[in-house]
Amino acid sequence: QLRLVESGGGLVQPGGSLKLACTASGSSSFKYYAVGWFRQAPGKERERVGCISRGLSNVDITTHYEDSMKGRFTISRGDNTVYLQMNNLKPEDTAVYYCAAVSSGASAPFVCSVPYNVWGQGTQVTVSS
Numbered sequence: 731q732l733r734l735v736e737s738g739g740g741l742v743q744p745g746g747s748l749k750l751a752c753t754a755s756g757s758s759s760f761k762y763y764a765v766g767w768f769r770q771a772p773g774k775e776r777e778r779v780g781c782i783s784r785g786l787s788n789v790d791i792t793t794h795y796e797d798s799m800k801g802r803f804t805i806s807r808g809d810n811t812v813y814l815q816m817n818n819l820k821p822e823d824t825a826v827y828y829c830a831a832v833s834s835g836a837s838a839p840f841v842c843s844v845p846y847n848v849w850g851q852g853t854q855v856t857v858s859s
Contacts, residue, residue, distance in 0.1 A: 732754060732756050732757040732759075732760065732763065732831060733754070733755050734752055734753070734829050734831060734848055734849065734850035735753050735850055736750060736751065736753075736828065736829055736850045736852055736853040737750070737751050737853060739827060739853030739854045739855045740854075740855070740856070742819055742855070742857055743858070743859050744819060744820060744821060744858075744859055745819065746819050746857070747815070747819065748819065749813055749814070749815045750813065750814040750816070750829075751811050751813055751814075752765060752811060752812040752814070752829030752850060753810060753811045754811065754831070759833070760785075760831075761784060761786055762784050762786070762833050763784055763831040763832060764781060764783050764784050764833075764834045764838075764841040765805075765807065765830065765831050766778060766779075766781040766830050766831075766841075767805060767814045767827060767828070767829055768827070768828045769823075769826065769828065769855075770825055770826050770828070770852075771824060771826075774825075776828075777796070778796055778842060779795070779796060779803060779814065779827070780793060780794055780799060780803060780805050780838075780842065781793065781805070781838050781841055781842035782807055783836065783837045783838050783841050784834065785807045790837075792838035792839075793805050793838050794838035794839035794841075794842050802816065802817050802818045804817075812829060814827065814829075816855070819855075821857050822857075823857050824855060824856050824858070825855060826852040826854050826855075827852060827853055827854075828850055828852045829850045830848060830849045830850070831846060831847075832844055832846045832848070
């Protein structure tokens with residue numbers, strides 16, 4: 731059974747960078763899963779950050795980002811890990827960040843909108859001076 735664990739969160743000053751990792755275990759088929767990153771700030775609904783398609787071939791991997799993250803956030807993937815590189819962080823990026831996975835062959839941006847059925851526990855990102 732696929733399990734996801736996020737790591738890399740912490741406290742960073744405005745303008746700084748963090749790289750989150752979403753590490754998969756319990757399945758040898760992670761490359762068949764698309765992965766989404768989401769976040770939830772205190773008192774707010776969960777929102778989508780972006781997504782990356784499954785990783786069968788580096789040539790075919792696609793990504794999509796929500797407008798407020800474009801140019802600042804980058805999603806990439808390795809064999810068992812999906813990364814979220816966050817640059818030029820702002821106080822409004824403060825949230826718990828979650829990764830989620832779904833077995834899907836859809837490409838981004840379409841795969842961003844499918845129901846994700848495997849979730850990690852989240853990692854806190856705080857942007858503050």
